[in-house]
Amino acid sequence: MDNPLSVSVLALDPVLDAGAKSSLYGSPEITMVLPHEPAKVAVVVADRVDGQVLELVRTTRSAAYGPEVVLVATELAPDEARRAIALGARGLLRRREASADRLVRTVTTAADGDCTLPTDLLGLLLADPLGLPGEPSGRFGPAAPRAWAGPGLTAREAAVLRLVAEGRETSEIAEELCYSVRTVTAVVRDITQRYRLRNRAHAVAYAMRGGLL
Structure with missing residues (x-):
């Protein structure tokens, strides 16, 4: 840095x-x-x-x-x-x-x-992303979606996104999943573009809130 x-x-x-x-x-x-x-x-x-x-x-x-x-x-x-x-x-x-x-x-x-x-908290959230009712609109912002109406993630996309949520670097994700760095980059790009998300952090938050994983 x-x-x-x-x-x-x-x-x-x-x-x-x-x-x-x-x-x-x-x-x-x-x-x-x-x-x-x-x-x-x-x-x-x-x-x-x-x-x-x-x-x-x-x-x-x-x-x-x-x-x-x-x-x-x-x-x-x-x-x-x-x-x-x-x-x-x-x-x-x-x-x-x-x-x-x-x-x-x-x-x-x-x-x-x-x-x-x-890691343990991520697992709980991914296992039950919709366990709570959506937050009411108001001082803490708009309600979280109860479900996502669009297509879900593939197994490869879900695996990559889980590691992104753990803060892994692209090279670390590629090594753990036996993918190339280019493949991991492409997977993340496809997710953000498909759901019109801003970045990797937005993708993780949206997936947990919308039940995509």
């Missing part, structure tokens, strides 16, 4: 704020900025993902400079993950899993427009 990535930390608890900052300060890839300053990524740290935290995710993502949002929480249930993703979160981590290295990787992945989730 040629220039350090600007990152801010937003926490309602000063202890959580200090812990997240200490994990990020040592990375040469990152430069810390104040919460009110423009940042490429904002890390929201919380104990529980309640309405106040979800509102913080929403308002942070919709700020004028539009930072990507990484949410780190002590507890993170599937329904909370769905809501956070619907509001624009691009990375989700549980605090017990947020080592300095993993937090930095999640932040840099979010900055690249990709989405990272804990």
